[in-house]
Amino acid sequence: MADSDGRQVDSINHSTEEGVKLQEIVQAKCEGKELTREEKQRLRKEKKQHKKNKKDDRGPPEKEKEKEKASVPAPSKPATQSPAHKAPVPVNASASESPVAAEKPAKSKAEQRAERRARQDTERASKQGKKEGGQLSASSKPKATPNELQPVVKRLPEHIQVDDPAALKKLAKKLERQQVPLRSDYGYKVSLFSHLHQYSRKNPPTQQISIPATVIHPSIVRLGLQYSQGIIAGSNARSVALLHAFKQVIRDYSTPPNEELSRDLVNKLSPYISFLSQCRPLSASMGNAIKYIKKEISNIPSQCKEEEAKRRLQECIDSYINEKIILASEAISKYAIEKISDGDVILVYGCSSLVNHILCEAFEKQRKFRVIVVDSRPRLEGKEALRRLVKKGIRCTYVLISALSYILPEVSKVFLGAHALLANGYVMSRVGTSQIALVAKAFNVPVLVCCETYKFCERVQTDSFVSNELDDPDDLIVTRNGKTHLENWQTVKSLGLLNLVYDVTPPDFVDLVITDLGMIPCTSVPVVLRVKNVDQ
Amino acid sequence: MPGADKETDLSERIESFLSELKRCGSGAGSLRGSAETARETTALLRRTTAQARWGNAGELMEIIRKEGRRMTAAQPSETTVGNMVRRVLKIIREEYARSRGSSEETDQQESLHKLLTSGGSSEDNFRQHFAHLKANVIEAINELLTELEGTTDNISMQALEHIHSNEVIMTIGRSRTVEAFLKDAARKRKFHVIVAECAPFCQGHEMATSLCKEDIETTVIPDAAIFAVMSRVNKVIIGTQTVLANGGLRAVNGTHTLALAAKHHSTPLIVCAPMFKLSPQFPNEEDTFHKFVSPHEVLPFTEGNVTQQHLTPFSTLKTEIVNKFRKKKLTQK
Numbered sequence: 001m002a003d004s005d006g007r008q009v010d011s012i013n014h015s016t017e018e019g020v021k022l023q024e025i026v027q028a029k030c031e032g033k034e035l036t037r038e039e040k041q042r043l044r045k046e047k048k049q050h051k052k053n054k055k056d057d058r059g060p061p062e063k064e065k066e067k068e069k070a071s072v073p074a075p076s077k078p079a080t081q082s083p084a085h086k087a088p089v090p091v092n093a094s095a096s097e098s099p100v101a102a103e104k105p106a107k108s109k110a111e112q113r114a115e116r117r118a119r120q121d122t123e124r125a126s127k128q129g130k131k132e133g134g135q136l137s138a139s140s141k142p143k144a145t146p147n148e149l150q151p152v153v154k155r156l157p158e159h160i161q162v163d164d165p166a167a168l169k170k171l172a173k174k175l176e177r178q179q180v181p182l183r184s185d186y187g188y189k190v191s192l193f194s195h196l197h198q199y200s201r202k203n204p205p206t207q208q209i210s211i212p213a214t215v216i217h218p219s220i221v222r223l224g225l226q227y228s229q230g231i232i233a234g235s236n237a238r239s240v241a242l243l244h245a246f247k248q249v250i251r252d253y254s255t256p257p258n259e260e261l262s263r264d265l266v267n268k269l270s271p272y273i274s275f276l277s278q279c280r281p282l283s284a285s286m287g288n289a290i291k292y293i294k295k296e297i298s299n300i301p302s303q304c305k306e307e308e309a310k311r312r313l314q315e316c317i318d319s320y321i322n323e324k325i326i327l328a329s330e331a332i333s334k335y336a337i338e339k340i341s342d343g344d345v346i347l348v349y350g351c352s353s354l355v356n357h358i359l360c361e362a363f364e365k366q367r368k369f370r371v372i373v374v375d376s377r378p379r380l381e382g383k384e385a386l387r388r389l390v391k392k393g394i395r396c397t398y399v400l401i402s403a404l405s406y407i408l409p410e411v412s413k414v415f416l417g418a419h420a421l422l423a424n425g426y427v428m429s430r431v432g433t434s435q436i437a438l439v440a441k442a443f444n445v446p447v448l449v450c451c452e453t454y455k456f457c458e459r460v461q462t463d464s465f466v467s468n469e470l471d472d473p474d475d476l477i478v479t480r481n482g483k484t485h486l487e488n489w490q491t492v493k494s495l496g497l498l499n500l501v502y503d504v505t506p507p508d509f510v511d512l513v514i515t516d517l518g519m520i521p522c523t524s525v526p527v528v529l530r531v532k533n534v535d536q
Numbered sequence: 537m538p539g540a541d542k543e544t545d546l547s548e549r550i551e552s553f554l555s556e557l558k559r560c561g562s563g564a565g566s567l568r569g570s571a572e573t574a575r576e577t578t579a580l581l582r583r584t585t586a587q588a589r590w591g592n593a594g595e596l597m598e599i600i601r602k603e604g605r606r607m608t609a610a611q612p613s614e615t616t617v618g619n620m621v622r623r624v625l626k627i628i629r630e631e632y633a634r635s636r637g638s639s640e641e642t643d644q645q646e647s648l649h650k651l652l653t654s655g656g657s658s659e660d661n662f663r664q665h666f667a668h669l670k671a672n673v674i675e676a677i678n679e680l681l682t683e684l685e686g687t688t689d690n691i692s693m694q695a696l697e698h699i700h701s702n703e704v705i706m707t708i709g710r711s712r713t714v715e716a717f718l719k720d721a722a723r724k725r726k727f728h729v730i731v732a733e734c735a736p737f738c739q740g741h742e743m744a745t746s747l748c749k750e751d752i753e754t755t756v757i758p759d760a761a762i763f764a765v766m767s768r769v770n771k772v773i774i775g776t777q778t779v780l781a782n783g784g785l786r787a788v789n790g791t792h793t794l795a796l797a798a799k800h801h802s803t804p805l806i807v808c809a810p811m812f813k814l815s816p817q818f819p820n821e822e823d824t825f826h827k828f829v830s831p832h833e834v835l836p837f838t839e840g841n842v843t844q845q846h847l848t849p850f851s852t853l854k855t856e857i858v859n860k861f862r863k864k865k866l867t868q869k
Contacts, residue, residue: 190755192768376760377735400735402759402790432760435793442796464764476756478738485741486756495748496755503764 045120159281160467163195175278178271179215181208183278187473190496197281198470204228205278219248220272224279233381235285235419235455236325236353242276242286243317246293250313254306261309262300269294281469284420284428284457292320324454328516329354332450333361335514336415339448344369344412347440349401350376350430351385352417354450359415360392370395372407376432378475378499401432408443418451423529424460425507425522427451431464431500437509446511449522453515456529464503473497546587550603553580557611569712570616570777574812575684577607577620582677585624585670593632593669594662597625615778615786615815622816627676635666687810688713692720698806703727703770706762706798709788710739711775713808718773719750728753730769732762734790759790766797772805779809781818 161167162185175182186200206225209216223245226232232241246269253268255261273290276282282290296316300309336358340346346369348355359371371394375382382398389396399407414436420428427433427449437447461467476497477486489495507522517528553576584603590596604621611617691713699705699721707714707729718729729752733740744754757765772794778786785791785807798805 192765377733377758400759402735402793405792405796406789430760431758431764435760435763435797438763438796438800439793463767465768476733476758478741480738485738485745492745492748494751494753495744496753498755498757498761498765500757500761500764503761 042120157467159197159277160195162197175274178274180271180275180278181205187490188493188496189470190498192465193468193470193498196468196470198473199228200474201229201472202474205275215271216275217245217249217252217272219245220275224276227276227280234351234353235283236452238283239285239289239454240321240325243289243293243321247314247317250310250317253310260302261304261306262298262302265297266294269297284459285455288454288457289320293317324452328452328454329357331516332452332514333358335519336448336450337362337365337367339413339512339514340367340369342368345372345410346370347372347374347408347411347414347436347445348385349374349382349414349416349433349436350379351381351388352450354452355415355417356385356388358450359389359394363392363394370397372397372399372411374399374401374404374407374432374436376401377478378471379430381430401435404436404439405443408439408445411440411443411445414440414445414447416447416449418449418455419502420455420457420459421449421451421513421522421525422461422504423456423458423526424462425525426461427505427507427510427513427522428461428502429505431503434464434503434505434509437505441509447509448512448514449505449510450514453517453528453532456525456532458529461504464500468503469501471499471501473499475499543587543589546583549580549583550606553577554607554610557607557614557617570614570813571684571688571712571810573614574616574620575681577617578624578677578681578684581621581624582674582681585673585677592663592665593628596673597628597662600624600628613777615817616812619812619815623680623812624677627680628673629662631669631672631676632662632664632666635669635672636664684810684812687812688716691808691810692716695721696724698773699725699727699771701725701727704730704768706730706732706766706769706772706794707743707774708732708740708762708790708794709734709775710743711808713810714773714775715743715746717808718747718752722747722750722752726753728755730755730757730765732757732759732790732794734788735759739788759793762790762794763797763800766801766803769798769801769803772798772803774805774807776807776809776813778817779807779814781816784819786819 156167158167158171172182183197183199183203183205185198186203187198189196189198204225205228206221209221223232223241226241227238232238249269249272250265253261253265255264269290273282276286293313293316296313300312304312332354340362344367346359348359348371362369371389373382373386373389373396375386375398377400386396386398397407416427416429416433416436418427418429422428429449440447459467473489474497476499477484477489486495486497489497510522513520513522513525515528520528557573581600581603584599585596588596588599590599600621604618604625607621608614608618695717699718703725705718705727707718708731721727729744729747731740731744731747731754733756735758740756744756747754774787774791774794776785776787776791780786795805797803
């Protein structure tokens with residue numbers, strides 16, 4: 001305790017010194033110079049000390065601390081953003097602090113500087129002694145830091161922590177602050193999945209929003225409703241719809257006075273993203289798209305005029321959609337068509353926009369093949385794929401997934417779409433994909449997965465339980481011959497319905513992955529991720 | 537005349553049984569369970585023995601064979617009928633041999649030896665007339681019927697040897713044998729059951745609601761999620777429609793996938809099958825035993841132009857995948 005008191009006294013003495021240093025740093029930032037590592041650390045440390053001082057007597061700094069925490073929930077933030085957030089705080093803090101500090105007798109600047117440096121060195125040494133402490137001094141990209149000098153804690157995504165009441169409370173507080181409605185879980189959850197949300201389609205969160213919605217842009221509300229009701233489904237469709245909605249948001253955005261577009265717009269987007277993830281958990285492709293947009297927004301130079309900035313952002317979004325989705329699917333079709341020969345019998349599962357596109361292109365290029373569409377309850381997405389392919393004129397057969405081992409001896413190739421490709425080579429896709437890959441392997445039929453590179457994700461997963469999505473359990477109820485057996489499943493206490501959305505396929509079942517960068521084996525995904533990170 | 541009445545009565549019963557068989561085949565698999573079919577077949581054969589006109593064992597066997605052929609032709613997928621007919625024929629042969637006085641084993645050896653050396657048919661052996669043959673045969677068939685009554689109970693009695701507490705068991709579709717098996721174990725142990733619903737008939741739903749009545753923790757999953765949840769399953773227990781001569785199974789659609797998934801995760805697969813499901817038929821090709829049902833269940837005809845649909849309620853299961861059998865214990869006669 002003596003130490004902290006001593007530190008407090010010293011900090012007040014140092015505040016003038018610090019204040020000067022801070023102003024220098026803030027000036028440097030405004031001029032667009034890149035902050036050195038030391039300067040960033042100094043900023044951070046100063047801010048923490050300010051907060052410690054004002055914890056008891058001042059309210060606003062508390063809010064600022066919370067605001068900083070709130071702006072952090074997105075999975076990862078670009079480096080330039082954190083100093084941007086910290087800069088206003090120290091400026092305000094130092095502004096309020098300097099009148100107080102001016103009264104205290106100031107030591108000579110050189111002595112203070114030396115003392116401070118010595119203290120920082122000892123602290124740095126002690127931190128490096130601790131295992132996790134090395135991160136603070138050695139971090140090249142400071143991630144969103146916790147508000148105390150503790151070892152960095154991995155921030156888990158909220159949607160897999162439903163069984164933790166502390167995490168739920170934190171989420172509720174955050175949503176309240178952002179004025180986003182909180183959606184409650186529905187129905188009995190199977191114990192293996194108590195860490196995931198389970199929502200009912202009959203209660204979309206849009207019901208709890210007042211009209212007109214002041215905080216959430218109407219196109220986002222519409223998008224959220226479309227997600228939660230399943231009107232827009234499929235990872236490409238969801239990403240494209242998200243990007244278009246963001247374009248609309250940017251078009252309608254106007255910078256409030258005394259704010260910079262690069263910071264304020266990102267803050268505006270946070271409640272929208274929370275709202276959308278309440279409607280339906282974000283997909284990996286959407287996550288990557290959001291990361292890209294946030295990076296582009298924060299890279300807008302401050303002297304850029306608003307109109308120019310908005311135009312630039314909209315161009316960025318258009319080029320993202322064009323490059324990563326549309327042109328990528330053209331490239332993938334070109335590679336995939338090489339793999340389709342005349343007389344092939346191709347098996348597809350569910351409705352993947354990319355696979356449908358490939359088959360239609362191959363048909364136009366006069367390849368002779370026929371298609372078997374495998375479908376499964378309760379979504380029955382294969383019917384949509386069937387409709388599209390038959391409209392083109394392709395010969396199709398339709399089976400349910402239980403008839404798979406009957407139909408597979410006829411099949412020559414299996415084409416599957418993917419929701420995401422994980423860093424350990426596992427393919428995350430619609431539930432049932434792993435089953436198809438398993439049985440195809442047993443019958444020695446080659447399995448080809450088609451996936452754009454923007455769906456590659458850094459996560460690692462080995463089973464379908466840890467991170468998944470639970471759909472509305474009422475979808476499993478069906479009426480046959482006038483009898484609905486599961487009608488009152490809620491009343492029976494030992495009965496649970498499980499409606500999984502995704503599952504992961506191990507890489508040994510997959511023979512080839514066709515991406516816009518070429519045809520790669522499943523295990524090369526981390527290489528592609530590394531190359532992409534270097535590029536960006 | 538009483539004899540003629542009996543005969544018409546008998547043929548009426550046989551006709552009604554055949555029409556029942558024909559009708560129930562096109563539905564959701566088992567409007568009547570195979571145990572009932574077996575029981576009814578045996579009862580019918582007993583009545584035939586009692587009421588039909590025959591002089592010696594050979595004639596009786598001819599009559600039974602003829603009726604048996606008609607019954608299997610009515611519903612080829614219902615193999616229990618054929619199995620029961622074969623059992624009754626065996627009973628007749630045994631009773632005949634016993635009446636003749638020779639013991640069973642030597643008779644078998646003799647007949648094999650005879651087959652090898654003489655190559656002649658053993659038909660002449662059955663021409664002798666015995667007074668008490670009818671009564672003996674009917675008594676033996678009654679014993680067979682009591683055996684049939686007890687099959688499910690006998691299987692369920694072994695449940696506690698195979699299920700430990702806090703286990704996760706997976707099953708597919710609806711099997712009365714497995715249901716009784718699990719319910720018996722649930723009286724003493726607490727475990728969790730995952731039922732794959734088995735589209736499009738979704739018999740898994742009935743199974744789940746019936747298990748819940750005994751307070752067994754049940755979860756219903758769609759067929760697509762079988763592999764996804766298999767990693768958390770400790771045992772797979774299934775019922776089957778037929779057990780083939782090479783050890784393979786003819787079971788409800790989706791069982792092959794379930795078995796492959798279990799093999800991948802090295803999960804033991806237990807099949808509960810009573811005696812009357814064992815069949816001497818071999819699956820010569822993969823396609824020989826499939827039964828097709830109208831695709832209307834899957835894609836109604838109103839939904840536009842579609843060229844080809846397949847709907848198979850049964851699928852054959854390779855031998856290597858099946859792990860163990862639990863049959864009713866064979867009683868030596």
